[in-house]
Amino acid sequence: xxxxxxxxxxxxxxxxxQYRPDDEVDFVIVGSGAAGGVVAKELSTAGFRVVVLEQxxxxxxADFVHDELxxxxxxxxxxxxxxxxxxxxxxxxEKAKQQPCLAYGRGVGxxxxxxxxxxxxxxxxxxxxxxxxxxxxxxxxxxxxxxxxDLEPYYTKVDWEIGVAGAPGPYDPPRSxxxxxxxxxxxxxxxxxxxxxxKMGWKAFPAPMAIASRPYQxxxxxxxxxxxxxxxxxxxxxxSSLVTVIPVAVATKKxxxxxxxxxxxxxxxxxxxxxxxxxxxxxxxxIFQRAKAVVVCANGAETPRLLLNSKSNxxxxxxxxASGLVGTHLMFNGAGNSVGVFEHEVNGYKGIVxxxxxxxxxxxxxxxxxxxxxxxxxxxxxxxxxxxxxLPPKSPTWGREFKKLMAHNYNRTVNCFGHTSSLxxxxxxxxxxxxxxxxxxxxxxxxxxxxxxxxxxxYKHFAEKGEELLxxxxxxxxxxxxxxxxxxxxxxxxxxxxxxxxxxxxVDKYNRAHDVKNLFVVDGSSLVTCGRGQPTMTxxxxxxxxxxxxxxxxxxxxx
Amino acid sequence: xxxxxxxxxxxxxxxxxxxxxxxxxxDDVIAAARxxxxxxxxxxxxxxxxxxxxxxxxxIVPTDETPGAREGRxxxxxxKALATFAKDDRDNVAKGIKELRARAAxxxxxxxxxxxxxxxxxxxxxxxMEKARHPFFEDARQATIxxxxxxxxxxxxxxxxxxKWIGFDDRFSWAAPFGWYDRDV
Numbered sequence: 001x002x003x004x005x006x007x008x009x010x011x012x013x014x015x016x017x018q019y020r021p022d023d024e025v026d027f028v029i030v031g032s033g034a035a036g037g038v039v040a041k042e043l044s045t046a047g048f049r050v051v052v053l054e055q056x057x058x059x060x061x062a063d064f065v066h067d068e069l070x071x072x073x074x075x076x077x078x079x080x081x082x083x084x085x086x087x088x089x090x091x092x093x094e095k096a097k098q099q100p101c102l103a104y105g106r107g108v109g110x111x112x113x114x115x116x117x118x119x120x121x122x123x124x125x126x127x128x129x130x131x132x133x134x135x136x137x138x139x140x141x142x143x144x145x146x147x148x149x150d151l152e153p154y155y156t157k158v159d160w161e162i163g164v165a166g167a168p169g170p171y172d173p174p175r176s177x178x179x180x181x182x183x184x185x186x187x188x189x190x191x192x193x194x195x196x197x198x199k200m201g202w203k204a205f206p207a208p209m210a211i212a213s214r215p216y217q218x219x220x221x222x223x224x225x226x227x228x229x230x231x232x233x234x235x236x237x238x239x240s241s242l243v244t245v246i247p248v249a250v251a252t253k254k255x256x257x258x259x260x261x262x263x264x265x266x267x268x269x270x271x272x273x274x275x276x277x278x279x280x281x282x283x284x285x286x287i288f289q290r291a292k293a294v295v296v297c298a299n300g301a302e303t304p305r306l307l308l309n310s311k312s313n314x315x316x317x318x319x320x321x322a323s324g325l326v327g328t329h330l331m332f333n334g335a336g337n338s339v340g341v342f343e344h345e346v347n348g349y350k351g352i353v354x355x356x357x358x359x360x361x362x363x364x365x366x367x368x369x370x371x372x373x374x375x376x377x378x379x380x381x382x383x384x385x386x387x388x389x390x391l392p393p394k395s396p397t398w399g400r401e402f403k404k405l406m407a408h409n410y411n412r413t414v415n416c417f418g419h420t421s422s423l424x425x426x427x428x429x430x431x432x433x434x435x436x437x438x439x440x441x442x443x444x445x446x447x448x449x450x451x452x453x454x455x456x457x458x459y460k461h462f463a464e465k466g467e468e469l470l471x472x473x474x475x476x477x478x479x480x481x482x483x484x485x486x487x488x489x490x491x492x493x494x495x496x497x498x499x500x501x502x503x504x505x506x507v508d509k510y511n512r513a514h515d516v517k518n519l520f521v522v523d524g525s526s527l528v529t530c531g532r533g534q535p536t537m538t539x540x541x542x543x544x545x546x547x548x549x550x551x552x553x554x555x556x557x558x559x
Numbered sequence: 560x561x562x563x564x565x566x567x568x569x570x571x572x573x574x575x576x577x578x579x580x581x582x583x584x585x586d587d588v589i590a591a592a593r594x595x596x597x598x599x600x601x602x603x604x605x606x607x608x609x610x611x612x613x614x615x616x617x618x619i620v621p622t623d624e625t626p627g628a629r630e631g632r633x634x635x636x637x638x639k640a641l642a643t644f645a646k647d648d649r650d651n652v653a654k655g656i657k658e659l660r661a662r663a664a665x666x667x668x669x670x671x672x673x674x675x676x677x678x679x680x681x682x683x684x685x686x687x688m689e690k691a692r693h694p695f696f697e698d699a700r701q702a703t704i705x706x707x708x709x710x711x712x713x714x715x716x717x718x719x720x721x722x723k724w725i726g727f728d729d730r731f732s733w734a735a736p737f738g739w740y741d742r743d744v
Contacts, residue, residue: 067710069713185735186744187738189740191741346738347738348738350733384725399618411725411726
C-alpha cells in the first residue's frame with residue numbers, strides 16, 4: 001500500500017496483485033468500465049480473488065490530452081475501426097456494409113473515462129411504463145423485473161461512491177440521502193435555459209453530473225476545462241471508474257487489473273458451468289484464465305458478441321442464449337436536436353457539458369399518441385476543428401462570409417440537446433458478421449438497426465420543442481437538426497435484457513444468466529428500457545446491486 | 560450537416576475534419592508536428608505545389624482585416640500530413656493540383672499556375688469545382704479548416720491564429736462567469 005491514506009490518491013497505474021492463469025480465481029470480470037469497475041470493487045472488498053480482463057490499455061492523466069485529432073480521428077481512447085471493424089445494415093433484408101457504427105471506451109475505466117458525465121437516476125415510471133402506458137405491437141416494450149425502490153439504495157451508493165454533484169429538482173424520484181456535492185455553476189447556457197424554460201411554463205433545475213464540484217475523496221474538483229465529452233480528465237475531476245472504484249479494488253490487494261487482455265471466449269464444461277475465459281494478451285498469444293465464476297461487463301455490444309462467440313455443444317446458439325434473445329432489443333436512446341445563436345457571448349466551450357436541465361416533457365402528452373419522452377439541456381458540442389459543422393443551414397462553407405460567420409458564431413452558439421427514450425425493438429440487434437473479422441480473427445460486430453416510426457415522431461417533437469425553447473430563451477436565430485434513423489451510437493443498451501421469465505430474458509433480476517448458474521452479466525446490455533438519455537448511472541446502480549448479491553450468493557455457495 | 564450530438568460525436572467527417580487526410584499514427588503526427596513549428600522548408604511538397612495549395616487555402620479562409628489560412632501556415636499542416644500520416648492521399652492531392660492548373664490555363668491562356676491568377680478567377684475555379692463535386696475540393700476545404708483550428712503542433716494554427724479567429728482561448732481551466740449571460744450570477 002502506498003503512503004497515501006486514501007486509495008484514490010495513489011497513482012492511477014500500480015502494480016496489482018498478480019494471479020497465474022492456471023490459478024482458479026473466484027471471479028473473472030470481463031471489462032473494467034462503468035459496470036466492471038463497480039463489480040470489481042464490490043467483489044474484492046467482499047474478500048474474493050478477482051481478475052479484471054480489460055481489452056484496452058491502463059491509461060493515466062498523462063494520456064488525457066486535449067487533442068481532438070488524436071481522440072476523434074485516431075480513436076485514442078476508443079475502439080479503433082482499423083483493427084476492430086463494424087458492419088451496419090438497417091434491416092436483416094440487407095447485407096451489412098463495413099462502416100463505423102459504434103464507439104465505446106477501450107481502456108481501463110471504459111466509456112466512463114471520456115463520457116460527458118451527464119448523470120441521473122431513472123424515475124419510477126421508467127421501470128413500469130409498459131404496464132402504465134400500454135405495450136406497443138412489434139416491440140419488446142415491457143416492465144423491468146425490479147422497481148425504482150429496489151434500485152434506490154444502489155443509486156445512492158453511486159451518488160456517494162462514484163461522486164455526483166447536483167441539487168434536488170422538481171421532478172426527482174425519492175432519494176434516501178442528499179447529493180454528496182453541490183451543483184456546478186450554471187454557465188451562460190444554464191442561465192439561458194432557465195429563462196427559456198420559464199417562458200415555456202417549464203422548470204429548469206441543476207443537471208446532475210458525475211463530476212466533482214468540490215475536492216472529493218482525494219480527487220481534485222473539476223477545473224472547467226471544457227473538454228469533457230470524448231476526452232479523459234487530467235485532474236481526476238470526472239468521476240470515471242478509473243479514478244473511483246478501480247483504485248479501491250486494487251487497494252484490497254485481491255483484485256488484479258490485467259489490461260491489453262482481449263477476451264474472445266468464455267469456456268464451459270459438460271455440466272454447463274463456466275470454467276474460465278480465453279483471451280489474447282498484448283502479443284496476441286492466447287491464454288486461458290481459470291475462474292469459479294465469470295461476470296461479463298464488456299458493454300452492450302461486446303457482451304452479446306462474446307456470448308454469441310462462446311458456443312459449445314451445450315450452448316449451440318451461444319452462451320446464455322436459450323431464449324435466443326442475446327444481442328436483440330438494441331436501444332440507443334434518441335435525440336431531437338436544435339441549435340440557436342444568441343446576441344452576446346455564451347462561450348459554450350468553457351466548462352462542463354451541461355449545467356441545467358428541463359424535464360417537463362419526461363412523459364410526453366398522451367394526446368400525441370406517443371410513448372416515452374425526455375428532457376432538454378443546453379450544451380456546446382463542437383471542439384474547434386469541428387465547429388464549421390455547427391453553422392446555420394445554407395451558410396457559406398468557405399470564403400470571406402464564412403470566415404466572418406465562424407468568428408461571430410463560435411462563442412454565441414448553443415446546441416439544445418433534446419434527449420429521449422427509444423423503444424426496444426427485437427429486430428434491432430448486435431450479431432456476428434458472417435464474413436468480416438477483426439485483427440485477431442474474431443467475427444466483427446454487426447449492427448442491424450432502424451428507429452421505430454413512433455420514436456422518429458418523438459425525436460421530431462423534441463427538435464420542434466427545442467427550437468421553440470431556444471427562441472423563448474432569446475435566440476436571434478434557431479433551427480432544428482434533421483431527424484432520421486441513426487446508424488451510429490455510443491449508448492449500447494438492452495441486448496441481454498433482464499427479466500423473470502427465461503423465455504423472454506437473458507439474465508434474472510440479480511443479473512445471473514438464466515441458463516448458466518455461475519455466469520453473470522451486468523452492463524448496458526441488462527437494461528429493459530433505456531430511460532430518457534443517460535443510462536450510465538443506472539448501469540452503475542445495477543452493478544452495485546449485482547455485485548452485492550453475487551458476493552452474497554458466493555458466500556452462500558449458491559454459484 | 561451533422562452536428563456533434565452525443566449520439567454521433569465521432570461522426571466528425573463532414574464537420575470540418577478531412578476524413579481521408581487524418582487517419583494517423585500518433586507517433587508520426589507528433590514527430591512531424593515538432594519539426595513543423597520551426598520548418599520553413601517543405602518536407603514533401605514542391606515549392607510550386609505548395610504555392611497552389613496555399614492559394615486554395617487562402618480562398619477558403621481569406622486574409623482580410625484579420626489573418627487567414629496563409630498566416631495560419633495551413634500549407635505546412637498539409638505538407639506535414641502528406642509527409643507522414645496522410646501518405647495515402649498523395650495521389651488525390653497530386654490529381655487535385657493538376658486539376659487546379661488545368662482549369663487555370665483554360666481560364667487564362669498561358670497561365671502556368673492557379674496561384675498566379677487574380678483572386679476572382681481563383682474563386683470562380685473553386686466554385687466550379689465545388690459545384691461539380693470534385694472530391695479534391697471538399698477534402699482540401701476540410702483540411703484547410705482542420706489545419707487552421709487543430710493544435711499548433713500539427714503545423715498549422717500558427718501563433719494560434721486559427722483559435723483567435725473563432726475566439727477560442729486554450730486556457731483549459733475556467734471559473735464563473737463564463738459568458739455574458741451569467742456575468743451577474
